[in-house]
Amino acid sequence: MPLTAPRLTGVGTAVSATSYTQREVLDAFQITDPRVRSVFLNSAIERRNLTLPAEDARGVRAPESQGDLLDKHKALALDMGGEALRACLKDAGADLADLRHLCCVTSTGFLTPGLSALLIKDLGIDRHCGRADIVGMGCNAGLNALAVEAGWAAAHPGELAVVLCVEACSAAYAMDSTMRTAVVNSLFGDGAAAVALRAEPGGAPRADGRESPAVLKFASCVIPDAVDAMRYDWDRDLGRFSFFLDPQIPYVVGAHAETVVDRLLAGTGLRGSDIRHWLVHSGGKKVIDAVVVNLGLTRHDVRHTVGVLRDHGNVSSGSFLFSYERLLAEGVTRPGEHGVLMTMGPGSTIETALIRW
Template sequence: MSLPVPVYLNAIGTAVPGHDIHHAFIAWARERLIDSRSAKLFDRMAARSAIGHRWSILPPTGSGGSPVDPQGFYADAILPGTAARMAIYAEAAPMLGIAAIEALGDLGDITHFVVASCTGFVAPGIDQIVARRIGLSPSVERLLIGFMGCYAAVAALRTARHIVRSDPAARVLVLCVELSTLHLQDVAEIEPLLAMLQFGDGAAAALVTAEPGGFVLGAPFATTLPESEGLIRWDITDRGFAMHLSGEVPARIAAGLADPVFAQAATGGRDPAEIDGWAVHAGGRSILDAVEGALHLPAEALVASRGVLADNGNMSSATLMFVLARLLSGSPIADGVALAFGPGLAAEGFGFRSAV
């Protein structure tokens, strides 16, 4: 019986828009907190967020202002409806996705195209729009993974791995593209404002084949924290998608990882002390701190994740690919783990190692 063919994540390309909206959002959000105690807490949490920049596809105003300033997308007292937001998604998501794909360089003859996105809907889907614009053959097999949230990159890369293992001649293009800043909500409560504080726009593309180079993609794994389904969710409303990210999430993750059974499931059965490469979804500073503390990782273990968080914030499904891109350009990794948390509350990931 022949052994399964090794599958390689050969390259990753990334792209972000050019409009940094992080500090403009902080000023806008703080104005909504009338209670001085909440305002002080928000200031403290914003300062501790470890986020320096978040990028938006929404353009600056004519005078250079942000989307919440006069003439900006969110300037009116009643924020735009879901239809207006989806109209922008239909135009901007393919453009940003193509920028990430172009960063990959030569693709060769792509046979499969896997796209993950949870921040918009359009039909024909962005998989068809992008495939047509970049000149992929109409015979390319496409898959669109929607609404899985932050761990969707795992699902997309896992799917690519399954395809190549079943057809070693396959060349799979994977794309994660998220436009989180399309979903600003006019709220005055600190928890949803702190949730929105995390998110920015970004896209990442990857090439997965049986040709040696990059990272060897190992076995995937998945598990779910019990009684946690309400902690992370998206609600589709008439005013965009409302993100609910409970403040309990970091503590629940830490408690889960303190359980040897859950920790084994969330690391693919590996001993954290033996892992020399960590690609943890940069969902927020407190989440990275929870993982680091619960698994007793050295301070340098999550440098790549913290760097992505500082430079881009949380870009939902694209974030993990940004972290992998940093690791791919760094020192060789003998035994790595990619791990992401998302709605459920689920933890999904896979093992990886450098090809050389």
């Protein structure tokens, strides 16, 4: 008996309370090195939501211990995660009592019990709700989670599943004025995003009556030669975890983008030119440019990707859902149109999904 394709029936996002311009972040940490300032000011990012350490009596923001950062992650994850989940369910015309399976994604802190269990307790979700936690996969993990929940939704027709991506990037922030950390520190922002899925014969319309897209197919590409190009490891000098991004990663991702899209579209009768909507991870200016060039996209195709980067920075695993929310707000999608979702992250990995309205 064939499974019914699950549909995306709602989306919601949230950010932390305080937004900073790139200049304000530089000034907050008293960064004067012109090379570091140039990385920040040429990032195509105007503002990001961050939760920075408080100033002391001298106006200095002292580095936070790993323990303090884990506490920050937990507090921000519960706050942003709860807000994004509620917004998503409202958009789907559902409430917490309708939720049957929750998959939480994060890479900016470690929690045991996982975020899913903490949210079930914190929000009063039915204790029989199924759950899963995907931790440490990085910016690509939102689509890995979507594949998990799409499979669950297809196997449980009519029941509601949600993917919740929560990235408290302020809890992975190490300001030490080096060029290694400047690339990371100039890029990431706090954010959470959730998407609801339901598989029902005859479709699952959104609460606003618009067509909800069906999730048709997934395709992945791991690049083993670049396994160390993006990593989150222990910095013995700082006594805490630190994220590393190889400067060559935009070009590595770009060089493999066409391969994974070809695999995604294989057997569908579609070509790249048939895709009406592209929702690409806001990984950074150079990453976006590399994908545009290698896939032959236009600036219009990635307008939401660019807009999310400009307004929020890279919010890691949930970035593509911020773009998806903006696309829906435009009201330009039409029945029968196809879209491609694309994320990239450690592994190095490119994840894709094909959807159809």
